[in-house]
Amino acid sequence: MKAFEFIDIATADVAFIAYGRDLNELFANAALAMFEVMIDTNQVEKKVEEKVFVEGYDLESLMFNWLNELLYVSDSKNLAFSSFDVKVNEEDFKIEAVCKGEEIDHKKHQTRTVVKACTYHKMKIWKDETWKAQVVLDI
DSSP: OOSEEEEOOOSSEEEEEEEESSHHHHHHHHHHHHHHHHBOGGGOOOOEEEEEEEEOSSHHHHHHHHHHHHHHHHHHHTEEEEEEEEEEETTTTEEEEEEEEEEOOTTTSOBOOOOOEEOOTTOEEEESSSEEEEEEEEO
8 A cells, every 4th residue: 555645636735645554554654745745755764753742623633733743843853754653542633653753964865845834725534445634735
């Protein structure tokens, strides 16, 4: 199963659909897709661990808060992540995660597009054979 794919639904933004066998994998793959917009995640070593905790009131708000919290941590600490161990509490709409990555080094890393925020625009999360999340990022 692929982790994510980029889709063309917004002219000035970047959109993707993330996939997961469960919610943990779905949220991890959404984070990976977002960081792939910003940097070549294959170049990001797992040298630093950051614990991230977020809450929401439904799955969409949880995704919105999750991705925006990762942007905040990334921007404030100059970090990029390439690995996400995510534990989603579906009943309380909470996430506890350990994100692994390293400090961004422009000599080492191929940086790409700056992501300003995750948006609610056209966001949806659903399950058929697998979990799916459609996300639009403001760039």
